[in-house]
Amino acid sequence: MIRPLIDRGAGAAVSVREADAAPLARARLQRSRRERRLVVVLIGALVVVAAFSLAVGAYSLSVPDLLRTLTGQGTQSESFIVFSLRLPRLTLAVLVGVAFALSGALFQTVLRNPLASPDIIGVTGGASAAAVFGMLILGFGAVATSFAAFAGAIVIACAIYLLAWRGGVVGYRFVLIGVGVAFMVQGLLGYLLSRADLNDAQGALLWLVGSVGGARWQDVAVVAAVLLALLPVIRVLGARLRALQLGDDLARSLGVGAERTRLVLLVIAVALAATATAAVGPLAFVAFVSAPIARRALATGGLALIPAALVGALITAVADFTAQHLLPGQLELPAGIITGAIGAPYLLWLLATSNTTGKGA
Amino acid sequence: MTQSATPHTGHDLRAEGLSLGYDQTAIIDDLDLNVVPGALTVIVGANASGKSTLLKGLARLLKPTAGQVTLGGRNIAALPGKKVATVVGLLPQQPIAPDGITVADLVGRGRYPHQGWFRQWSSTDDGIVAGAMAATNTAELATRRLEDLSGGQRQRVWIAMVLAQNPEILLLDEPTTFLDVTHQIEVLDLLLERNRERGTTVVMVLHDLNLAARYADHLVVMRSGRIVANGTPAETLTAEIVRYAFDLEARIVPDPVCGAPMVVPIGRFHGRATDTEGSSDSAVAPATAPHGAAPTGR
Numbered sequence: 001m002i003r004p005l006i007d008r009g010a011g012a013a014v015s016v017r018e019a020d021a022a023p024l025a026r027a028r029l030q031r032s033r034r035e036r037r038l039v040v041v042l043i044g045a046l047v048v049v050a051a052f053s054l055a056v057g058a059y060s061l062s063v064p065d066l067l068r069t070l071t072g073q074g075t076q077s078e079s080f081i082v083f084s085l086r087l088p089r090l091t092l093a094v095l096v097g098v099a100f101a102l103s104g105a106l107f108q109t110v111l112r113n114p115l116a117s118p119d120i121i122g123v124t125g126g127a128s129a130a131a132v133f134g135m136l137i138l139g140f141g142a143v144a145t146s147f148a149a150f151a152g153a154i155v156i157a158c159a160i161y162l163l164a165w166r167g168g169v170v171g172y173r174f175v176l177i178g179v180g181v182a183f184m185v186q187g188l189l190g191y192l193l194s195r196a197d198l199n200d201a202q203g204a205l206l207w208l209v210g211s212v213g214g215a216r217w218q219d220v221a222v223v224a225a226v227l228l229a230l231l232p233v234i235r236v237l238g239a240r241l242r243a244l245q246l247g248d249d250l251a252r253s254l255g256v257g258a259e260r261t262r263l264v265l266l267v268i269a270v271a272l273a274a275t276a277t278a279a280v281g282p283l284a285f286v287a288f289v290s291a292p293i294a295r296r297a298l299a300t301g302g303l304a305l306i307p308a309a310l311v312g313a314l315i316t317a318v319a320d321f322t323a324q325h326l327l328p329g330q331l332e333l334p335a336g337i338i339t340g341a342i343g344a345p346y347l348l349w350l351l352a353t354s355n356t357t358g359k360g361a
Numbered sequence: 362m363t364q365s366a367t368p369h370t371g372h373d374l375r376a377e378g379l380s381l382g383y384d385q386t387a388i389i390d391d392l393d394l395n396v397v398p399g400a401l402t403v404i405v406g407a408n409a410s411g412k413s414t415l416l417k418g419l420a421r422l423l424k425p426t427a428g429q430v431t432l433g434g435r436n437i438a439a440l441p442g443k444k445v446a447t448v449v450g451l452l453p454q455q456p457i458a459p460d461g462i463t464v465a466d467l468v469g470r471g472r473y474p475h476q477g478w479f480r481q482w483s484s485t486d487d488g489i490v491a492g493a494m495a496a497t498n499t500a501e502l503a504t505r506r507l508e509d510l511s512g513g514q515r516q517r518v519w520i521a522m523v524l525a526q527n528p529e530i531l532l533l534d535e536p537t538t539f540l541d542v543t544h545q546i547e548v549l550d551l552l553l554e555r556n557r558e559r560g561t562t563v564v565m566v567l568h569d570l571n572l573a574a575r576y577a578d579h580l581v582v583m584r585s586g587r588i589v590a591n592g593t594p595a596e597t598l599t600a601e602i603v604r605y606a607f608d609l610e611a612r613i614v615p616d617p618v619c620g621a622p623m624v625v626p627i628g629r630f631h632g633r634a635t636d637t638e639g640s641s642d643s644a645v646a647p648a649t650a651p652h653g654a655a656p657t658g659r
Contacts, residue, residue, distance in 0.1 A: 109459075246458065250452075
């Protein structure tokens, strides 16, 4: 029996012929406009938070006073409070927020896993362990501690990369090994703290929570310099990162050296996290939550690196402001407590929901 | 199948003494293959016969452990990746998409190899992307999110992406897997159309032998990392070769729709009684024949 030969109308796929590019241009414009709107909103929020941070405190300034001071017309004490105390602190909070957020965004994108963030996989933990070792055992001062933290992050990141390497690095293996390393580092930290003098341990603990208090313009300059050097590189690598999002095979077939691109981007991400941790300590969860929040807000599937950076800046600025003024009187919390309070529920939520689909990123 | 109507433009893709493997495991061993320019080639073989690995090797995704792949006579491993990507495109079996990505964004990413430091996105790119989306009938989906689409739509979008790459040689790893029969035919028609109208060389891995026979100009049959047959479907799809490559007894009859060979598998329970009255080109299953693995593994 011969089945009737059905003419399928040449297949639904064939009928549309004329390629009209206008809708595509429109869709692209829509996506970029959406991102621009989000960026404007975030910058607006940041300006408001910045104004509060600069104006409110033991010595509060009115908005006209603040504006007058910022344009250089303030009294000597007002200028001192704004330019020597509050502005460096605010600027540092914003810059490390950007650095942590971009670091997390790169880690999560390159390893295609929302858990792959420097604070989860032990990179900032490595910085902490090295810094505490320097403080407690070697008696390091502030500057040497920062260098130790930076070196610790780099060493731990290299260790994770090498341990995860099996002719290539796969996201989940990197994350699992990183989580294991993070626990080891925690153990080391516990050991260091338990055998330390109580007063020294108190100082180390404060550093471990992460705080932008006591920021000086030198700290700001270091973080700013690193950001200035790395931001253009990230910008240039953006197209490759977008190809890498489609999987290694597809990235390679599009002409992107997947392994090398991943390595370069991880190096940048580690440098950002190390710099930020060296400056303010391991501010918990800023790297972890910023990019997911920005991407959810943007909802176009784009990289959203600029919104992510701004979300990070906003989180640290708000966290620091809250930490300064949450408790009455002169009691001041480290900002890391606040970021931790934001990040931990998100981690729980992520673990609870991602398990149902069993996929990352 | 009718012969290709459009002449190709000239990049020959060849495997010469090619060996491929992961870690210590050799998967492809000393394999030679000339991809016929302008033709539609289908690679078939049992599971783990090295089809996907061969495809990855041809697309420069794997470094050969021995031998080489040449493109236009030059070792593909020595050519810059981006340059190769303007000529050879590969759609992997299970590509990954970032959460929330829109169809237009995804298809546009196929333009990556054509962009550079100084050549950013242009209206030419828009035109080519629009063309790819029109050819795959995905234009109306432009602003939809990939995850909201059906399996058939999603596969068309992925194909649009690799068409936007505009390769002369298009490699696809099981482009019809997970699709129902209607959408399988739709995807294959679409690829055949691209091949016939644009002269795009198409090489794909398929599991369905009958669809392979119907659509292929050239059929490459693999077993254990080697090519056991290479030629037109009529030459390659014989009962002996099917038995050897798939450990499967089968009868070969002409496809009632287009006359290509059609493989009718014989399992343990069916077809044995009628063996004696089968036509001359059918496989006569000996009583002791091993009944081997199923051919599709799907």
